[in-house]
Every structure is written in C-alpha cells, then in structure tokens.
Amino acid sequence: xxxMTKSILAVVAFGFLIVxxxxxxxxxxxxxxxxxxxxxx
Numbered sequence: 001x002x003x004m005t006k007s008i009l010a011v012v013a014f015g016f017l018i019v020x021x022x023x024x025x026x027x028x029x030x031x032x033x034x035x036x037x038x039x040x041x
Contacts, residue, residue: 013035
C-alpha cells in the first residue's frame with residue numbers, strides 16, 4: 001500500500017513539475033521547494 005501511495009505522489013509531483021515548467025516567474029522554484037519539503041514530511 002505504501003508503494004502505491006509513493007507512485008501516486010510521484011505522478012502528481014511530475015505533473016506539477018510540468019505545470020510549473022510552463023509557468024513564467026521566479027516564484028516557480030519556491031513553489032517546487034515547498035512541494036519537496038511537503039512531500040518529505
């Protein structure tokens with residue numbers, strides 16, 4: 001079950017990365033860092 005949750009999180013994170021990759025501005029890296037911090041909790 002834990003493995004399933006991790007793969008779902010990976011897919012979500014990957015989709016998020018694509019979205020922010022197409023999103024101009026300097027806030028993008030901060031958003032990504034926040035997501036990484038959140039996913040490590």
